Amino acid sequence: MSAPFYEFGLFGQEASLLVALAIGVAFGFFLERGGLGNARKLAGQFYLTDLAVLKVMFSAIVTAMLGLFWLSQLGLVDLSRVYLLPTYVAPHSIGGVVFGVGFVMGGLCPGTSCVAASSGRLDGVVLLGGMLFGILLFNEAFPLVRGLYYSTDLGQVTIAQLVGLPYGVLVFAVVVVALGSFVVAERIEARAR
Amino acid sequence: MKRPQPYMNPYLSGVGIGLVLLLAFVIMGRGLGASGALSTVVATGVSAVAPQHTADNLPYEAYLSDGTVSPLKDWLVFEIVGIALGGLLSALLARRFRPGIDKGPRASNRSRLLYAFGGGTIMGLGAKLARGCTSGQALTGGALLSVGSWLFITGAFAAGYLAAPLFRREWT
Amino acid sequence: MTRPVTVNGALATAAFVLGLAALVAGSPYREMSDRVWAPAPDGSVSALVVAQWLRERKTGLRVVDLRGPEEYEQFHLPRAEPLRAFEPGETVVVYGADSLEARLAAQRLRDAGIDTAYYLADGVAAWFTDVLNPTLSPDASPGERAAWERVAELSRYFGGLPRIVSRGAAQRSTAEVMRRTMRRGCAF
Numbered sequence: 149m150s151a152p153f154y155e156f157g158l159f160g161q162e163a164s165l166l167v168a169l170a171i172g173v174a175f176g177f178f179l180e181r182g183g184l185g186n187a188r189k190l191a192g193q194f195y196l197t198d199l200a201v202l203k204v205m206f207s208a209i210v211t212a213m214l215g216l217f218w219l220s221q222l223g224l225v226d227l228s229r230v231y232l233l234p235t236y237v238a239p240h241s242i243g244g245v246v247f248g249v250g251f252v253m254g255g256l257c258p259g260t261s262c263v264a265a266s267s268g269r270l271d272g273v274v275l276l277g278g279m280l281f282g283i284l285l286f287n288e289a290f291p292l293v294r295g296l297y298y299s300t301d302l303g304q305v306t307i308a309q310l311v312g313l314p315y316g317v318l319v320f321a322v323v324v325v326a327l328g329s330f331v332v333a334e335r336i337e338a339r340a341r
Numbered sequence: 342m343k344r345p346q347p348y349m350n351p352y353l354s355g356v357g358i359g360l361v362l363l364l365a366f367v368i369m370g371r372g373l374g375a376s377g378a379l380s381t382v383v384a385t386g387v388s389a390v391a392p393q394h395t396a397d398n399l400p401y402e403a404y405l406s407d408g409t410v411s412p413l414k415d416w417l418v419f420e421i422v423g424i425a426l427g428g429l430l431s432a433l434l435a436r437r438f439r440p441g442i443d444k445g446p447r448a449s450n451r452s453r454l455l456y457a458f459g460g461g462t463i464m465g466l467g468a469k470l471a472r473g474c475t476s477g478q479a480l481t482g483g484a485l486l487s488v489g490s491w492l493f494i495t496g497a498f499a500a501g502y503l504a505a506p507l508f509r510r511e512w513t
Numbered sequence: 514m515t516r517p518v519t520v521n522g523a524l525a526t527a528a529f530v531l532g533l534a535a536l537v538a539g540s541p542y543r544e545m546s547d548r549v550w551a552p553a554p555d556g557s558v559s560a561l562v563v564a565q566w567l568r569e570r571k572t573g574l575r576v577v578d579l580r581g582p583e584e585y586e587q588f589h590l591p592r593a594e595p596l597r598a599f600e601p602g603e604t605v606v607v608y609g610a611d612s613l614e615a616r617l618a619a620q621r622l623r624d625a626g627i628d629t630a631y632y633l634a635d636g637v638a639a640w641f642t643d644v645l646n647p648t649l650s651p652d653a654s655p656g657e658r659a660a661w662e663r664v665a666e667l668s669r670y671f672g673g674l675p676r677i678v679s680r681g682a683a684q685r686s687t688a689e690v691m692r693r694t695m696r697r698g699c700a701f
């Protein structure tokens with residue numbers, strides 16, 4: 149099958165940059181539509197007043213996951229040519245925890261801070277600046293964290309492969325967990341109102 | 342002054358983002374990202390003022406090119422510019438473009454901005470260590486059922502809830 | 514009273530149905546049976562595929578036996594050609610993932626009378642390190658610098674990125690060079 153198109157040489161690097169721009173515009177558009185350019189709304193996730201983050205992110209994950217699964221089943225996409233991020237257990241776990249602390253502190257993530265900034269929010273701009281600084285700090289401290297950074301490398305592995313269950317079973321499980329979390333989220337928000 | 346529109350149904354906007362992510366998979370064979378573009382910006386900036394420092398230095402070099410073409414000519418950089426433009430477009434259409442600062446009712450502008458910078462710094466560290474952020478790891482890796490990405494999601498949400506009491510004054 | 518169909522309800526139902534169907538759908542990767550009857554993405558084919566192609570007299574099919582003349586005479590696949598398919602006088606370059614298989618193939622060609630048969634040293638990765646990403650040290654000798662112009666021009670012709678970097682940086686592994694050329698994550 150000839151998708152992913154870029155992987156099959158259907159167009160070159162220059163065109164892919166235009167694709168990047170277009171995809172980014174659509175991404176940013178929908179982020180703002182859902183209100184994720186508003187730090188207060190995002191932070192509400194962690195105070196159980198506004199669970200938009202959960203709803204938007206999980207819906208996006210489920211949509212893309214189901215889409216990719218079924219397009220592969222129909223033979224329209226070669227799933228083995230889609231880049232799977234490698235797993236590094238410790239860096240992903242610890243990095244996630246660190247990121248989460250920063251997230252509830254700052255109220256925006258890298259993508260949404262761009263949306264906030266372009267919506268006129270000064271806190272979005274400042275947060276972006278903070279992130280650039282954090283990246284700089286990491287780069288300068290890299291020799292110290294180098295060992296951790298490359299540790300616990302499991303390579304490219306899906307949850308399905310890790311637990312030894314068929315891919316489709318995990319797809320179903322994620323859908324069920326997502327829908328269940330949405331039901332709970334609606335209840336929590338109703339009580340907060 | 343016209344009132345801003347209410348936000349879109351979050352599930353619908355999530356489906357919209359999911360379709361965008363799916364398009365990225367189908368067209369490019371890769372997912373979305375954001376922190377990577379910021380790494381490129383940092384590397385480009387530092388190499389502009391101190392090229393010797395970045396020359397032999399892996400975390401910078403990984404995001405630089407050979408000098409004949411700008412390192413900013415990069416997929417994620419173009420994508421993140423698009424994110425900003427898309428956000429602007431949606432905000433304008435919904436009459437939500439408003440210079441200002443989003444913060445909790447009890448917070449001052451000063452504290453909000455300080456926490457924004459601090460939170461951003463911490464997220465920068467976390468995103469570098471985890472090789473991605475919510476766009477790259479959570480959304481992209483999550484949809485691909487990548488183990489590391491789901492570890493990231495779990496860690497981030499757990500930490501967010503555990504750390505939330507520290508910042509209650511800022512948001513509620 | 515009938516319950517109205519809400520947007521959320523419709524989305525949830527669709528997701529559940531698609532998820533449920535995924536439960537019984539089987540692997541989204543190419544199935545074992547597909548792999549038996551079709552080439553794999555890495556370019557390998559099973560013997561059954563070759564048999565199928567031979568049987569249906571696939572247009573333009575050529576089967577090449579990389580072994581020596583003795584083995585070929587003893588047995589070869591139907592309608593397989595030995596490396597003698599190449600002509601003496603032709604300059605033949607073979608390359609593989611590394612030097613090993615290519616060197617053997619080049620030797621076979623030379624045994625078959627093609628004296629100008631060569632193999633690419635260090636395999637396909639060498640194209641990346643030597644052509645697409647050649648490097649020159651800042652403290653290179655004048656002789657090295659003179660040669661560099663030619664290297665850099667050749668590299669640019671093929672869309673490469675010649676760079677002047679310190680010796681330490683240049684000694685990075687080929688795997689890393691290839692990985693960076695095709696970076697698709699936020700990692701290094």
